[in-house]
Amino acid sequence: MEVVNKFVNKYNKITAGIIVCVCTLFTVYFLFSIYFMNHLYFGSKINGVDVSGKTVEEIKSQITSQLNTYSLNIKERGGKNEQIKAGDINLKYQSDEQFNNIKKEQNPLKWPLSFFNKKYTNMTAEISYDKGMLEKRIDNLSALADSNIIEPKEPSFKYVNNSFTIVDEIKGNKIDKNVLLKRIEDAISNQESTIDLESSNCYTNPKYTSKSQEVIKAKDMLNKYVSSKITYNFGNNTEILDGSTINKWLTVDNNFNVVLDESKVKEYVKSFANTYNTVGKTRSFHTSSGNTINVSGGDYGWQININKEVQNLSEAIKGGQTVTKKPSYTTTATSYNSNDIGNTYVEIDMTKQHLWFYKNGSLVANGDVVTGNVSLNHTTPPGIYRLKYKERNATLKGEDYSTPVSFWMPFNGGIGIHDATWRSVFGGQIYKTDGSHGCVNSPYNLAETIFNNINVGTPVVCYY
Numbered sequence: 001m002e003v004v005n006k007f008v009n010k011y012n013k014i015t016a017g018i019i020v021c022v023c024t025l026f027t028v029y030f031l032f033s034i035y036f037m038n039h040l041y042f043g044s045k046i047n048g049v050d051v052s053g054k055t056v057e058e059i060k061s062q063i064t065s066q067l068n069t070y071s072l073n074i075k076e077r078g079g080k081n082e083q084i085k086a087g088d089i090n091l092k093y094q095s096d097e098q099f100n101n102i103k104k105e106q107n108p109l110k111w112p113l114s115f116f117n118k119k120y121t122n123m124t125a126e127i128s129y130d131k132g133m134l135e136k137r138i139d140n141l142s143a144l145a146d147s148n149i150i151e152p153k154e155p156s157f158k159y160v161n162n163s164f165t166i167v168d169e170i171k172g173n174k175i176d177k178n179v180l181l182k183r184i185e186d187a188i189s190n191q192e193s194t195i196d197l198e199s200s201n202c203y204t205n206p207k208y209t210s211k212s213q214e215v216i217k218a219k220d221m222l223n224k225y226v227s228s229k230i231t232y233n234f235g236n237n238t239e240i241l242d243g244s245t246i247n248k249w250l251t252v253d254n255n256f257n258v259v260l261d262e263s264k265v266k267e268y269v270k271s272f273a274n275t276y277n278t279v280g281k282t283r284s285f286h287t288s289s290g291n292t293i294n295v296s297g298g299d300y301g302w303q304i305n306i307n308k309e310v311q312n313l314s315e316a317i318k319g320g321q322t323v324t325k326k327p328s329y330t331t332t333a334t335s336y337n338s339n340d341i342g343n344t345y346v347e348i349d350m351t352k353q354h355l356w357f358y359k360n361g362s363l364v365a366n367g368d369v370v371t372g373n374v375s376l377n378h379t380t381p382p383g384i385y386r387l388k389y390k391e392r393n394a395t396l397k398g399e400d401y402s403t404p405v406s407f408w409m410p411f412n413g414g415i416g417i418h419d420a421t422w423r424s425v426f427g428g429q430i431y432k433t434d435g436s437h438g439c440v441n442s443p444y445n446l447a448e449t450i451f452n453n454i455n456v457g458t459p460v461v462c463y464y
Helices: 002-035 056-068 097-105 108-115 131-139 177-189 213-226 243-249 262-276 306-318 430-434 444-453
Strands: 071-075 081-085 156-160 163-167 194-196 229-234 237-241 250-252 258-260 283-286 292-295 322-325 329-331 345-349 354-359 362-368 383-386 391-397 402-412 415-419 440-442 459-463
Touching (some): 002 108, 056 097, 071 177, 156 213, 163 213, 177 194, 213 243, 213 250, 213 258, 229 262, 229 306, 243 262, 258 306, 262 306, 292 459, 354 444, 362 444, 383 402, 402 444, 440 444
Parallel strands (some): 071 194, 415 440
Antiparallel strands (some): 071 081, 156 163, 250 258, 283 292, 345 354, 354 362, 391 402
């Protein structure tokens, strides 16, 4: 019985303790519920401002005061800072009623939930500002003043000591105004105290840096191009093209692709073509009669194929080649000497109406001829030409004639040397009134000897 009594007493004490605890907890809960009828939960924040246990009126006073002193610090490149203050943009809370609404969202009877759900304590009050004033203030930032802006610049290249080196990019300090405006608006809405323009990506930066693979690749390509050395042979003369000139023809586009300016390549090819081309140029010629005369015109001589050589030269540069070469020609001559005619040629003195044919410096044949009819404006044109081809048993045709010949050797379009068996007399003044249509009429034996000994491409010198 004593044991039972002890157990009952102990049970009663425990029960009494529980009742006391429950009553205490209920009392505490009830008292806090009454308290939170007019106050915000403990730990409450509005826009990051601690308003624990504050009444609505206290909240209005506190956070409005803090808002009026709000300042957004803007950290810029170079260690400079600028501020946008609440007064600069008429910053304020949209309405006081929202504070009452915030309080209403905190049910006094549910205050224990604030320990488990932060939505009851982390709250936001809407603010407003004058966007026009904000944009004006941003426009007046020193960082946006034209006089203070350093434009960003991509890496570039400098040719020094026969090679290209990379010149580092310039970051500058140019700001993307649209990005800046958005970032500032977000910061003000969130009541941030500082924004860093660098980490906020507000600056306009170069697309590439000196470490970019595209830039390094471009440098290597540039140096490949300027490593080229092309030596042109023109007999005893040479023209050497190397990096000292090539570097001036190179550019790099916006994507760092190397571009060879072929217009400048063409200018270069034209420059030495003007020096070494001889087609149509006036030459000093020593005649069989012993006189030295000047002869111009015709199609014989050196003529560089400019378009083809521009292509070949561009390929050589892009390949970084070191090569000794001759340019591409449309026509060539016997030698690069001042007398590029050489010692194998046909000479026609149209005043004396006489022809000489030399081969390797020796006179092979000569004789009187009849050239174009002067009275009918069929004069044989003077100049230095090349024999285009030779044909046995050809028929010469024109508007008013069709004449078979045994030996046909054209050198200027439809004008050539051929036999004229219909003539019994050659030379003298026949050509003035009874000459050919422009061809060089020759005795059969003379034409035959020339035909049998002459090669295609042999110069034909015509002069008066």
